[in-house]
Amino acid sequence: MAASDRRAELLEAAIRVMARDGVAKATTRAIVSEAGMTLGAFHYCFASRAQMLELVTETLTERYVAEVRGLFAPHKDIRDSVLDSLHAFWKGFEANPGEHQMSYELTQYALRTPGLENVAKRQYEIFLAAFASLLELAAENAGIRWTQPVPVLARYVQSLIDGLNMTWLVDRNSEHSKAVLEMLADHLLQHARPAAG
Structure with a gap:
């Protein structure tokens, strides 16, 4: 998967987690779990x-x-x-x-x-x-x-x-x-x- 596509999927996963559970509970682990990706993918797509x-x-x-x-x-x-x-x-x-x-x-x-x-x-x-x-x-x-x-x-x-x-x-x-x-x-x-x- 291209980095831009992976980033877009992680952003949509973050939006779903935050809308459902709140911003405070949108940890990197929760977001990658929602997206079906690894923590490494998150750190590859975002500096922080x-x-x-x-x-x-x-x-x-x-x-x-x-x-x-x-x-x-x-x-x-x-x-x-x-x-x-x-x-x-x-x-x-x-x-x-x-x-x-x-x-x-x-x-x-x-x-x-x-x-x-x-x-x-x-x-x-x-x-x-x-x-x-x-x-x-x-x-x-x-x-x-x-x-x-x-x-x-x-x-x-x-x-x-x-x-x-x-x-x-x-x-x-x-x-x-x-x-x-x-x-x-x-x-x-x-x-x-x-x-x-």
């Missing part, structure tokens, strides 16, 4: 557990972003564009709650572990860049401009989504969560103006 955790974070974050981008359909109506992207994200979130819970757990673990701070930083850099690009694309297609800086709006969306996700993981109230997404779209529209001709 820290590197593996960083790659798991990047893999998951980019997967979520790709799902949203893949389902995003820009419209002339800015509200439809924003809601499409929010609903696409939410659909993926509800389909894989264990992965998302593990993603939050991994963020906290990285922030508390010396040397892993960049794992959490990179995770949110990817999310913020994705929301910013979707806001820009939606504005361009709808012929509007945002009255607040796009990075600020992207951070606002990310912050609200984080809180909404955590609340849903606790109470599983999809009806209220989707209503919040509608409110978020409406609030964003308060910062949209026709683009200058």
